[in-house]
Amino acid sequence: MSPQSFSLHPAWDRMYTSGMTVQEIADFTGRARSTVHRHLQVREDAGARLRAVHEAARLARGPDWPTTRWQHCYKAAQEFYKLNGRLPIDDDVAAEHKLVAWLDSQRATHRSGALSAIKVTLMDMIPGWEGTAPQTILDDRWRQRLEELVAFVAETGRMPRYKRHSSEHEHALGVWIHTQHQRRAECRLLDWRLAALDAAVPGWHSSM
Structure with a gap:
């Protein structure tokens, strides 16, 4: 199997084909813009044909695109998981309570089928986000x-x-x-x- 026939960063591919720009992917993942750009270029050269899908998705970005507030909450939840190795669950702690409420709203929207593809792609980068704490x-x-x-x-x-x-x-x-x-x-x-x-x-x- 050629090293270019599979993706080293499938999540980046999904973000890109969902309409996110290279800079937005870099911001969300904390990786250098040049690293993300190089990865996508390699995928394109390997015949993945991501660019055309990306352009169509970017032009179709509508009101369900992640707002600044949504991005802020998402990054807070992602950072919490990185620091604690778990999702927020303790509703007796104010900081966690806010994240618990936000995650619950994302789960409810997802269950109803109304969570946009880009948001699902991003949420999937937080392990176990769909589940609830026992x-x-x-x-x-x-x-x-x-x-x-x-x-x-x-x-x-x-x-x-x-x-x-x-x-x-x-x-x-x-x-x-x-x-x-x-x-x-x-x-x-x-x-x-x-x-x-x-x-x-x-x-x-x-x-x-």
Whole structure:
């Protein structure tokens, strides 16, 4: 098999034939423009005939083309995965909550068949984006936060504060317990979580 008869970067090919320019591909992938250009040139020379498809797709770019806001959210999700090795799942953390909501909207649009080809191509570069986090993972993270809360109260003799906090760890715990208060008030706190909090930190819901 000739080294030019298959693509070393099939995702780049899909981006290009979806209408993305060489510069846009370079921006999305973090690779040098010259590297992307050379790859596409090699593919064209090998008979892949990508350029004609690219030109037609570029001229047909419509309102479903990724907006600046969409690109910003996408890059944030991509960067999160690179840094953490997983998709955002903890809706008790504000930064993750925003990404979770954005990913959920992409999944819903995709399931309805309305997510454009270029967006699907880009999303496919984030491993497992179509799936949802197993509930067991969310529950384990919640139990871990509860253990940290118990340890904090035992050490300091008080509940963590999310406003006048003395450390980032206290702030994180303060935000978490504040979220539990809100969910309890809205009747959205799961029964087993409410029981676990009542058992581990009696009177926790009267601390605010």
